Amino acid sequence: MRHVAFLCGIFLILAFTAGAQVNSGPSLLLGSPMPAFELATPTPAAEPVPGADPLALGAPPEPEPQGVYGVIQNYNWQAYVGFTHFVFYELPGVTGNLNGFNMSLAYYPHGGHFAGDGEFAAAFAPNSAVNTRIEMGLGGVRYRIELSQEVEIWAHGMVGGAKFLPQTPFGSEGAFAFAAGGGVDFSPHHKRLGFRLQGDMVGTRFFGTHQYNPKVSVGVVYKF
Numbered sequence: 001m002r003h004v005a006f007l008c009g010i011f012l013i014l015a016f017t018a019g020a021q022v023n024s025g026p027s028l029l030l031g032s033p034m035p036a037f038e039l040a041t042p043t044p045a046a047e048p049v050p051g052a053d054p055l056a057l058g059a060p061p062e063p064e065p066q067g068v069y070g071v072i073q074n075y076n077w078q079a080y081v082g083f084t085h086f087v088f089y090e091l092p093g094v095t096g097n098l099n100g101f102n103m104s105l106a107y108y109p110h111g112g113h114f115a116g117d118g119e120f121a122a123a124f125a126p127n128s129a130v131n132t133r134i135e136m137g138l139g140g141v142r143y144r145i146e147l148s149q150e151v152e153i154w155a156h157g158m159v160g161g162a163k164f165l166p167q168t169p170f171g172s173e174g175a176f177a178f179a180a181g182g183g184v185d186f187s188p189h190h191k192r193l194g195f196r197l198q199g200d201m202v203g204t205r206f207f208g209t210h211q212y213n214p215k216v217s218v219g220v221v222y223k224f
Helices: 002-024
Strands: 077-091 094-107 114-125 132-146 151-165 174-186 193-206 209-223
Touching: 077 114, 077 193, 094 132, 094 209, 114 151, 132 174, 151 193, 174 209
Parallel strands: none
Antiparallel strands: 077 094, 077 209, 094 114, 114 132, 132 151, 151 174, 174 193, 193 209
16 A cells, blocks of 8 residues: 555656646747748839929929020111212302212211211212212211111211312312201111111302202111
8 A cells, every 4th residue: 555655656746747847848839939921012102292392302403494585786887878869059040950879987886876977979960061060078977766676767967078060260169068967767677788768958168158958868778
C-alpha cells in the first residue's frame, strides 16, 4: 500500500512539472508575428481647384500676348515741284499772265510744326515781240497742322528777291520781293509721295512802284 501511494505522488509531481513547462513556453501562434499584407491603392491625381492661382498650383505661366503696333513715319524734309500760274501787275493798267514752275524745300526740325522754307519760281509769257520772264528766290518759315494722317495744311511767310526780264526803261530788272500764303498737302495712306495745292500773294517793287501779284501752284511733294 505504501508503494502504491509513493508511485502516485511521483506521478503527480511529474504531471505538475510537465504542465508548468507547457504553460511557460512560448506559443507559435501568439509569439510568431504574422506578416501583414496590404493592398496598394493608387493615389488619385490632384485636380485644380476652381479659381485657384495657377502659379500656386505649380502650373507654368502663360506667355504674354505679343501685339503688332503700327508706326507712322514722320519725315523731316519736304521737296516740292509743280506748275505755277502767276499774274503780274506790272504797271497800273498793264497786267501779264505768266505760266511756269515752282520748286521748294522745307525742313522740319525733329518733325515739329515749324520749318525753314526755301522756294524758287520762274514764270514766262511768250509773245510775238519779246519773251517776258520773272524769277523769284525766297526764304522764310512755315507752320503746319496735321488734320489727319493724309491731310496737312500749312502757311508760310518769305522774303527775297525777284528778277524781271527783259530790261525796261522804267527801272532795274531786280527788285525786293516777299510772299505770304499757304497750301494743303494730300498724302494717300500717309506715304512719301503726295499732292499739293498752294496759293500766295507775292509783293514786288519794280519800276518805282509796288506790285501785289497772286500766284497759284499745283504739283507733287516728296517727303524724306
